[in-house]
Amino acid sequence: GITRHYKFDIKLQNVTRLCHTKSIVSVNGRFPGPRIVAREGDQLLIKVVNHVPNNISIHWHGIRQLRSGWADGPAYVTQCPIQTGQSYVYNYTISGQRGTLFWHAHVSWLRATVYGPLIILPNHGVPYPFAKPYKEVSVIFGEWFNTDPEAIINQALQTGGGPNVSDAYTINGLPGPLYNCSAKDTFKLKVKLGKTYLLRVINAALNDELFFSIANHTLTVVEADAVYVKPFNTETILIAPGQTTNVLLKTKPRYPNATFFMTARPYVTGQATFDNSTVAGILEYELPPNGFHSRISIKERPLFNSILPALNDTSFATNFASKLRSLASARFPANVPQKVDKQFFFTIGLGTSPCQHNQTCQGPNGTMFAASVNNVSFAMPTTALLQAHFFGQSNGVYTTDFPSDPTIPFNYTGTPPNNTMVSNGTKLVVLPFNTSVELIMQDTSILGAESHPLHLHGFNFFVVGQGFGNFDPNKDPKNFNLVDPIERNTVAVPSGGWVAIRFLADNPGVWFMHCHLEVHTSWGLKMAWIVLDGKLPNQKLLPPPADLPKC
Numbered sequence: 001g002i003t004r005h006y007k008f009d010i011k012l013q014n015v016t017r018l019c020h021t022k023s024i025v026s027v028n029g030r031f032p033g034p035r036i037v038a039r040e041g042d043q044l045l046i047k048v049v050n051h052v053p054n055n056i057s058i059h060w061h062g063i064r065q066l067r068s069g070w071a072d073g074p075a076y077v078t079q080c081p082i083q084t085g086q087s088y089v090y091n092y093t094i095s096g097q098r099g100t101l102f103w104h105a106h107v108s109w110l111r112a113t114v115y116g117p118l119i120i121l122p123n124h125g126v127p128y129p130f131a132k133p134y135k136e137v138s139v140i141f142g143e144w145f146n147t148d149p150e151a152i153i154n155q156a157l158q159t160g161g162g163p164n165v166s167d168a169y170t171i172n173g174l175p176g177p178l179y180n181c182s183a184k185d186t187f188k189l190k191v192k193l194g195k196t197y198l199l200r201v202i203n204a205a206l207n208d209e210l211f212f213s214i215a216n217h218t219l220t221v222v223e224a225d226a227v228y229v230k231p232f233n234t235e236t237i238l239i240a241p242g243q244t245t246n247v248l249l250k251t252k253p254r255y256p257n258a259t260f261f262m263t264a265r266p267y268v269t270g271q272a273t274f275d276n277s278t279v280a281g282i283l284e285y286e287l288p289p290n291g292f293h294s295r296i297s298i299k300e301r302p303l304f305n306s307i308l309p310a311l312n313d314t315s316f317a318t319n320f321a322s323k324l325r326s327l328a329s330a331r332f333p334a335n336v337p338q339k340v341d342k343q344f345f346f347t348i349g350l351g352t353s354p355c356q357h358n359q360t361c362q363g364p365n366g367t368m369f370a371a372s373v374n375n376v377s378f379a380m381p382t383t384a385l386l387q388a389h390f391f392g393q394s395n396g397v398y399t400t401d402f403p404s405d406p407t408i409p410f411n412y413t414g415t416p417p418n419n420t421m422v423s424n425g426t427k428l429v430v431l432p433f434n435t436s437v438e439l440i441m442q443d444t445s446i447l448g449a450e451s452h453p454l455h456l457h458g459f460n461f462f463v464v465g466q467g468f469g470n471f472d473p474n475k476d477p478k479n480f481n482l483v484d485p486i487e488r489n490t491v492a493v494p495s496g497g498w499v500a501i502r503f504l505a506d507n508p509g510v511w512f513m514h515c516h517l518e519v520h521t522s523w524g525l526k527m528a529w530i531v532l533d534g535k536l537p538n539q540k541l542l543p544p545p546a547d548l549p550k551c
């Protein structure tokens with residue numbers, strides 16, 4: 001591998017969308033931010049310089065960060081944020097990974113504008129496990145807010161209610177023609193006939209899982225979360241915030257002179273944020289200059305609209321999830337842990353906490369919305385967990401008494417319990433090096449069931465099982481897939497159901513795990529794992545870099 005240098009200047013930039021101009025936090029003045037392209041085995045040195053009033057930190061979502069947890073990025077977990085006028089060099093080596101990932105701000109709601117693709121090409125001479133595409137294109141979804149996203153979440157946390165929803169979904173920063181005042185801000189993909197394109201689809205949206213489809217075209221899914229999968233064809237993909245999906249697009253329509261919509265809109269499982277707006281981009285064919293089709297003027301091009309599943313189409317979601325299987329080939333094996341050292345059962349979901357900031361909280365029955373893992377709503381510390389761990393200064397920062405089972409047992413998918421209150425704490429789980437972990441995540445219905453895309457830092461995990469209703473420890477493990485389960489870093493725990501994941505804790509450090517719906521993270525649906533050093537020198541966390549920010 002080689003060393004690649006990048007510089008991220010965090011600065012304010014005026015951007016206009018939906019006829020609203022506002023100053024956003026950006027990287028190098030760009031929105032979305034720059035694309036990072038590296039190769040497996042490369043070392044990345046990315047200098048982030050903060051020129052804005054806000055605190056910043058950047059997370060390289062899905063990068064394993066083997067022994068280099070100092071470069072992972074979540075604020076107050078692996079580092080203190082980079083303050084105004086300061087800088088920090090993220091230094092890490094990409095090892096054993098190739099595919100589509102992304103990077104994003106990991107403090108408050110700055111991810112709304114601070115994100116971009118992170119593409120890892122395979123080693124030289126190692127082909128894709130599918131025919132080489134003619135071209136590769138990044139398709140990154142986001143959400144546009146006409147107002148300041150940090151103000152939105154701060155206000156929601158003050159009043160205890162739900163934050164305002166975004167004003168538009170975007171493809172590569174562009175809302176497209178179905179929104180007011182946005183026809184000129186439309187993502188356009190020009191393609192040639194009879195070629196194969198690789199679309200690297202990334203969901204960087206804050207709060208919504210999205211369906212995505214291209215009119216009159218079939219997509220072949222070949223990779224998810226930077227892991228190759230057994231290819232399958234589909235008209236539509238479903239992608240949760242934090243997930244990436246590579247698809248092949250073969251260009252051979254019956255009407256090459258047409259304009260084809262590519263659209264995305266949310267998959268809605270809760271009752272809270274019902275949003276039926278749709279982002280559209282346009283696919284068009286470049287036709288030979290003197291061919292028959294080119295004589296048809298643009299105005300006469302027929303328009304084909306893409307068809308998306310219903311907003312609440314859970315059977316599509318279930319079916320799509322079941323099609324995702326690891327490639328599990330000789331070159332790209334699925335190293336599913338076959339034995340389990342430690343089992344955990346976590347409930348995840350929404351609850352309430354007592355009204356703190358004023359007398360009239362806007363959450364259910366005058367409470368504040370909260371979200372929790374095993375009924376503990378995670379309280380962010382004021383210093384970084386990784387430093388506290390490394391220097392043996394956990395006192396007053398975190399405790400290691402994370403409950404191994406929920407403290408209020410109940411029927412998770414039936415009648416909600418009377419007590420919806422959660423407790424607060426900065427509680428972590430300690431794992432010895434190389435522990436083989438099985439984790440069942442049960443989605444609860446305390447305040448209505450909702451699908452939660454759970455993201456684990458520092459690891460990929462295998463999704464060995466998934467189902468609806470309450471997890472049954474006697475029956476369900478018999479059906480686990482230990483042969484070719486999907487390997488990924490973010491999994492949508494189905495509304496009113498559960499997933500079972502396995503991972504090997506072979507990466508020493510402190511690793512965040514949270515719902516990648518930003519509103520649920522803000523409400524406390526998060527926790528962290530400490531993985532201890534192993535005995536050998538190459539099983540130990542590296543020492544912190546000299547420029548690590550201070551709190």
Ligand code: C2O
Binds near residue numbers: 061514516
């Ligand atoms: Cu992409 Cu902790 O997140």
